[in-house]
Amino acid sequence: MxxxxxxxxxxxxxxxxxxxxxxxxxxxxxxxIELIKLQDSHGRYLAEDVSAPHPFPRFRRSGMDGYAVKSADTVDCSSSHMVWLEVIDEVPCGSVSHKSIISGTAARIMTGAAVPDGADAVVMLEVVEVRSEGGKDLVGLKRPIEDGKNVTPIGLELQEGDSILRKGSRIDAGEISVLATFGVHQVKVYAxxxxxxxxxxxxxxxxxxxxxxxxxxxxxxxxxxxxxxxxxxxxxxxxxxxxxxxxxxxxxxxxxxxxxxxxxxxxxxxxxxxxxxxxxxxxxxxxxxxxxxxxxxxxxxxxxxxxxxxxxxxxxxxxxxxxxxxxxxxxxxxxMESPEPYLKEWTAILDQDYTKVNGFTRYVRGRIEVREGLVYAVPAAIDESSVMVTIKDSECLIVIPPAKQTTPAGTKVKIVLLKENV
Amino acid sequence: MxxxxxxxxxxxxxxxxxxxxxxxxxxxxxxxIELIKLQDSHGRYLAEDVSAPHPFPRFRRSGMDGYAVKSADTVDCSSSHMVWLEVIDEVPCGSVSHKSIISGTAARIMTGAAVPDGADAVVMLEVVEVRSEGGKDLVGLKRPIEDGKNVTPIGLELQEGDSILRKGSRIDAGEISVLATFGVHQVKVYAxxxxxxxxxxxxxxxxxxxxxxxxxxxxxxxxxxxxxxxxxxxxxxxxxxxxxxxxxxxxxxxxxxxxxxxxxxxxxxxxxxxxxxxxxxxxxxxxxxxxxxxxxxxxxxxxxxxxxxxxxxxxxxxxxxxxxxxxxxxxxxxxMESPEPYLKEWTAILDQDYTKVNGFTRYVRGRIEVREGLVYAVPAAIDESSVMVTIKDSECLIVIPPAKQTTPAGTKVKIVLLKENV
CATH class of the missing domain: 3.40.980.10 (MoaB/Mog-like domain)
Known part of the structure; x- marks a missing residue:
């Protein structure tokens, strides 16, 4: 040379x-881009935006096992003055009642089932009494219930057309739940x-x-x-x-x-x-x-x-x-068009003096300790560039700007997170 | 019934x-337990403890490209009084010098190569001068160098027999680096x-x-x-x-x-x-x-x-x-005998009032925000048990103890981390 x-x-x-x-x-x-089965998509990256093809929930959903009622029927009831309603239908999950609840009637309903027309609240099973009289099933209520109680309205979580998942998102349990809910059984992901x-x-x-x-x-x-x-x-x-x-x-x-x-x-x-x-x-x-x-x-x-x-x-x-x-x-x-391609950064508190003098910014391997709501960054004991053994224990890189002298414990420093799975 | x-x-x-x-x-x-190739082990769990079969580094390693010298030879040198040493060998990475450095001599050496016997420091290439004289290669130094400078001692990272990886550890990049270093090309992991x-x-x-x-x-x-x-x-x-x-x-x-x-x-x-x-x-x-x-x-x-x-x-x-x-x-x-089977817990600061009254401990889905070294837990906007759409945005579960009234913003709460890949 x-x-x-x-x-x-x-x-x-x-x-x-x-x-x-x-x-x-x-x-x-x-x-x-490739098309894969939903069950193979954990950890992959979406190659298209996904929006809701229908509102979710798509029907008025019961949040309890109990009785679908008109709340107006319960206004005056109490332990000493029970209101008795005729049970005119039973709605298991997955079924739809073809009857309307009118004043004086109720329907037995399961958690997750569609609330029948006319009903505006569901009384939980644990607080009612039941009896039969003259071939009719009756349910007795002791307390008023408010309009809407235990009924999840249509579109509570999502309206039709709402944007739900962004292109480039990493697919994890929550994303899979959304995709399955909307019938996306094959997913467009980046190879x-x-x-x-x-x-x-x-x-x-x-x-x-x-x-x-x-x-x-x-x-x-x-x-x-x-x-x-x-x-x-x-x-x-x-x-x-x-x-x-x-x-x-x-x-x-x-x-x-x-x-x-x-x-x-x-x-x-x-x-x-x-x-x-x-x-x-x-x-x-x-x-x-x-x-x-x-x-x-x-x-x-x-x-x-x-x-x-x-x-x-x-x-x-x-x-x-x-x-x-x-x-x-x-x-x-x-x-894979990730919207956040860089490692996440936080501000943390340097836990110990960092004594090395740097002409350049230093990325020090370290651990994260949270104590009483404060994030501390703990530098690894040996941090030479040639050192291999501390990589495995590193939860973050502590960013120490160029410094002519010791960076003291307590200094606020930027840390780059290593352990998050994106 | x-x-x-x-x-x-x-x-x-x-x-x-x-x-x-x-x-x-x-x-x-x-x-x-099964035995798999190291390159297939990312994300798997070790089924045995691993200790160091030899010290690491195993030889005195040069941390620089430069010249291996006896530091004593450099004590009196300066820009106006350069010391010239005879270059008696060249040590590329992976080679071993069969010569000893004695006073007045030096060896050209590469980063990562084994420092020859007799030498106790490596002078970086950038600060020396070189010339030839009478068929001999000479290297000129302008500054003293301290004993041990740019030489990584044997066993700096690990001594023989040091415990390095615990049974049940998740294998990630750092663990793989350790295993490869010690020649563990097949790894015992839990099925x-x-x-x-x-x-x-x-x-x-x-x-x-x-x-x-x-x-x-x-x-x-x-x-x-x-x-x-x-x-x-x-x-x-x-x-x-x-x-x-x-x-x-x-x-x-x-x-x-x-x-x-x-x-x-x-x-x-x-x-x-x-x-x-x-x-x-x-x-x-x-x-x-x-x-x-x-x-x-x-x-x-x-x-x-x-x-x-x-x-x-x-x-x-x-x-x-x-x-x-x-x-x-x-x-x-x-x-898989993970030593930390439960999700990691931190103390965080509740970012907003949490208004629900709880008879039971509540695990509220939320996000983590770190601001100026403080960890804030931000509850999801809708957090009914039936709600699906907020799962994907959850970075933690905020643990709200049983409460008869609103838990105010600023309260210290326990959070359970969801996004860490163990």
């Missing part, structure tokens, strides 16, 4: 995280973005290989695959690439043709063997950035080729993890 | 939620608990059937299936049962033989057609409880047969949802 190349390598222009996210957003396109993953580096051993001196097992590939699943994508683990620029170029280009995006880890720092760094500077791809004003992960790199995104993440596990969550995850979410 | 039966139906003994949870816990047994689900009620239409007057579509089955997946189980949707006690009994018994647990919705209130209520009072099963001191879902019922759990949830969507999260979810989690 000559001096000018080396200079070029060292003097990368650092982008702010938000600027880099905006830059990437230009290249995110909605993916293909899971297909994300190719590989690691680079001659130091990497396969996870089932015996250890060798100076080498480490390839863990980032599997970690990133898990992050892809959580982000809503489908991971494809490709073979790790040794430190060979030509081989890497061929593999990356092939993967960019076959998959929706490519994520690599390793090979992006300033060393002689940092092939991903070299690759994104070559003519074959358009580099978007190769330095972010953050730690860990300042070497996080992105490029685009034929409209597809290539993310070259740091080989350090902590930096790789953070780079994924800040840049790759929102891209996957964006391909 | 005779009067004594009806009396029995009405006068159920209400258990507190925690007591009912403890009662159920007696019947939860760890499920079977997903197999949960049979059906709804009861003659009012239920299949989700792909056209609407009929007085009927509703079967939405709870699909909602519960989604909740089962999220809890870590595998749902099996069985055909809905009409209001026929004998048929229901046969189906429930068959399902209890074939699956790890059975969840039904509907048929548990006090009406004449409430077959699940009748079924759990029969001799074929041992009823654990049929009333919980909570709303919604006071009719939530559980029974046991041949050591397997039957949960009969309310047919009201809101009550069904809550009953599942409080009782079924922890049971599924318990079958």
């Amino acid at each position: 000559n001096a000018s190349d080396q200079h070029h390598k060292f003097h990368r222009k650092a982008l702010q995280v938000a600027d880099a996210q905006r830059l990437i957003a230009n290249y995110i396109k909605p993916g293909t 899971k973005p297909r994300i190719a993953i590989f690691s680079t580096g001659s130091e990497l051993l396969a996870i089932d290989a015996p250890l060798e001196p100076g080498k480490i097992r390839n863990s980032n590939t599997y970690m990133v695959a898990s992050q892809v699943i959580k982000a809503g994508g489908e991971p494809f683990i490709l073979e790790a690439v040794m430190d060979d620029l030509e081989l890497a170029r061929i593999k990356v280009e092939k993967a960019l043709e076959e998959y929706d995006a490519v994520v690599t880890s390793g090979g992006v720092s300033v060393g002689d063997y940092d092939i991903m760094g070299d690759l994104v500077r070559s003519e074959n791809v358009d580099m978007l950035y190769n330095k972010i004003a953050m730690r860990p992960g300042s070497v996080t790199t992105a490029a685009v080729k034929n409209g597809k995104l290539l993310f070259a993440l740091s080989g350090n596990p902590g930096a790789c993890f953070v780079g994924f969550e800040l840049f790759v995850r929102p891209s996957i979410q964006g391909m | 005779n009067a004594s039966d009806q009396h029995h139906k009405f006068h159920r003994k209400a258990l507190q939620v925690a007591d009912a949870q403890r009662l159920i816990a007696n019947y939860i047994k760890p499920g079977t 997903k608990p197999r949960i049979a689900i059906f709804s009861t009620g003659s009012e239920l239409l299949a989700i792909d059937a056209p609407l009929e007057p007085g009927k509703i579509r079967n939405s709870n089955t699909y909602m519960v299936a989604s909740q089962v997946i999220k809890a870590g189980g595998e749902p099996f949707i069985l055909e809905a049962v009409m209001d026929d006690l004998e048929l229901a009994r046969i189906k429930v018994e068959k399902a209890l033989e074939e699956y790890d647990a059975v969840v039904t919705s509907g048929g548990v209130s006090v009406g004449d057609y409430d077959i699940m209520g009748d079924l759990v009072r029969s001799e074929n099963v041992d009823m654990l409880y049929n009333k919980i001191a909570m709303r919604p879902g006071s009719v939530t019922t559980a029974a046991v047969k041949n050591g397997k759990l039957l949960f009969a949830l309310s047919g009201n969507p809101g009550a069904c949802f809550v009953g599942f999260e409080l009782f079924v979810r922890p049971s599924i989690q318990g079958m």
Whole structure:
């Protein structure tokens, strides 16, 4: 490498995280749409807006097991002056009464059944008396009931045409309940973005290989695959690439043709063997950035080729993890038109002094503790970019702005939530 | 039905939620164990404790691209008095140097490579000068470096034998990173608990059937299936049962033989057609409880047969949802020995007056808002047990204790988190 190349390598222009996210957003396109069964849709992303095809409830629904009555009939009743009504029908769930309740009559009704015409309230079963007289069934009431009591009106929850689910929403139990209610037994969802993953580096051993001196097992590939699943994508683990620029170029280009995006880890720092760094500077791809004003992960790199995104993440596990969550995850979410592609942010209280001095914004792995209504962010004990073991215990990233001295406990800090399933 | 039966139906003994949870816990047994590939393990639950088979890092690791040196050699250097060291080796990642660094020498080294014997610090590439002289490569330093700088010591993250992952932990990106690092390419996990689900009620239409007057579509089955997946189980949707006690009994018994647990919705209130209520009072099963001191879902019922759990949830969507999260979810989690089977609880600040008067503890669906470090719980606008549409927007259940009057905004309340993926 000559001096000018080396200079070029060292003097990368650092982008702010938000600027880099905006830059990437230009290249995110909605993916293909597929029709799947409702029962297969948990965790998928809706590809269309859904509005109510009819009001819900669609009929006046009884909220109790009891008797449908005219409330006006009960105005004067009391324990000492019971009102007796003739029971003229019985309405189980799923049935419809063909009789109208007129003054002096009532209908036995079940929870969830359609309240008969004429009735405007349902008296619960537990507070009535029943008797038969002259072949007629009678129900006795001891207390007045107000108009509308225990009757859910038509459209209480939704009017016809109400917007109920937005395109890009993640489908969870509540969404499935809505879709089933309206008979959406097949759902239009985005196909899971297909994300190719590989690691680079001659130091990497396969996870089932015996250890060798100076080498480490390839863990980032599997970690990133898990992050892809959580982000809503489908991971494809490709073979790790040794430190060979030509081989890497061929593999990356092939993967960019076959998959929706490519994520690599390793090979992006300033060393002689940092092939991903070299690759994104070559003519074959358009580099978007190769330095972010953050730690860990300042070497996080992105490029685009034929409209597809290539993310070259740091080989350090902590930096790789953070780079994924800040840049790759929102891209996957964006391909499914998620209205909130970025991780949720809260303001929290820093629980302990954070003593590191930062030239760049630092994303510190940490836990969330809520005490008496206050959210505390607790930094992990060891938080080097190379550290792997604290990733599993991280519930958030604590955002520490550039600081020349200790950030004291009690400082209000931004945190980025990691454990929410969107 | 005779009067004594009806009396029995009405006068159920209400258990507190925690007591009912403890009662159920007696019947939860760890499920079977299976061995799966690491890349298939996202979201599964570990079936064994994992400890570190070797320290990590296993060798003194360079944290920078640069030069491995003896720090003592750099004590006196400055911009005006550079120290020049002979570069005697080059250590790429994955290689091991067979030379020792002695005073006056250095080795070129990459990020992540093993620091050669004798060296105790790594000077970053960006701050050195290089030249050749008499066939020797030299590196020039301008600043002293401290002992240990940019060298990650052996065992910084983990010592051999350190406990790293607990049985019952959910496997996510961080756990996968640990497992891959230690070569656990096949993982012992709990088989997903197999949960049979059906709804009861003659009012239920299949989700792909056209609407009929007085009927509703079967939405709870699909909602519960989604909740089962999220809890870590595998749902099996069985055909809905009409209001026929004998048929229901046969189906429930068959399902209890074939699956790890059975969840039904509907048929548990006090009406004449409430077959699940009748079924759990029969001799074929041992009823654990049929009333919980909570709303919604006071009719939530559980029974046991041949050591397997039957949960009969309310047919009201809101009550069904809550009953599942409080009782079924922890049971599924318990079958995988999760150390934290219950939903996480926080103390939050009630954001608005809650005006309903409660005889029982109320689990109000709500959202979480964090403002300036304070957690606010925002109740859903409509929160009847029968209401379906607010389930999808719920991030928590707000626990309102029994109250004779309005619970004012600003009250500290317990909330149960719904959106965390464990």
